[in-house]
Amino acid sequence: MSPISGLTRLELAALIAETLKKAGINVVLSGGSCVSIYSSENYVSKDLDFIDISLKSNRQIAKAIQSLGFENQPKNSRHFIHPDTELSVEFPSAPLTIGDEYIPSSAVNSIATEHGTLRLLTPTDCVKDRLANYYYFGDKQCLEQALLVARAHPVNLASLQRWHDNEQEQEGYQDFLILLSEK
Structure with missing residues (x-):
């Protein structure tokens, strides 16, 4: 059984973030999946948007996330899919900003799970x-x-x-x- 099967959005996001962290890639979850987590899934996003605040290359990100079975779609992009989840994973460009406001790494929220710690935008x-x-x-x-x-x-x-x-x-x-x- 795939390590991805049956994970909640939060668990999957934490597993991905932890896997990336072990490869020296620090990410913060943004976008609709933050809404899904904060609204107890009253809104359902179809993707996980991670901002790579460590500014690693596409190749480094791909190598780390492919270790979980995710594949580029299309090849050499910052968009990944996995056959065992409906959630796609995307890496919008850094820096972590909202409009013209820069969000420092120290100002994000963290949620610990049994699969690792997820860093995400505050409410x-x-x-x-x-x-x-x-x-x-x-x-x-x-x-x-x-x-x-x-x-x-x-x-x-x-x-x-x-x-x-x-x-x-x-x-x-x-x-x-x-x-x-x-x-």
């Missing part, structure tokens, strides 16, 4: 990430995802306001707060 930064996709790409699902996370976890409203000010999205922030209060 506050996850909300920012989803709102950025809503504001800049018009993805209304991302607004709903931001609300799911903000309703399930405490978020730092002062940090959210600073981020909105920096992104020149003050009106968006007011709209978000109104929707958040409606529950």
Whole structure:
């Protein structure tokens, strides 16, 4: 039986992160899978987006993740699939930023599992990430995802306001707060 079979999203993400870490590759989970984890799967992402904050080459990442049975799809890309999971794995380009805000490695969250430790965006930064996709790409699902996370976890409203000010999205922030209060 494959070591991938039957793992939850969190367990699989932690196993991948731990495998990469052993190869000297430090990653942080971002994107929709953070929403899935923080919303107890009320939103279901189809991929795991890892930002490689150690800035390793595609070849180094591929070698490490292929040790778990993942294969490039297409070849030489930063996109990987495995026959024993519906979740694909992607490596968007570093650095770890949300809009114009750089997220330092020391400011991410960690969740320990029996398969290793997963480093991921904090709930506050996850909300920012989803709102950025809503504001800049018009993805209304991302607004709903931001609300799911903000309703399930405490978020730092002062940090959210600073981020909105920096992104020149003050009106968006007011709209978000109104929707958040409606529950």
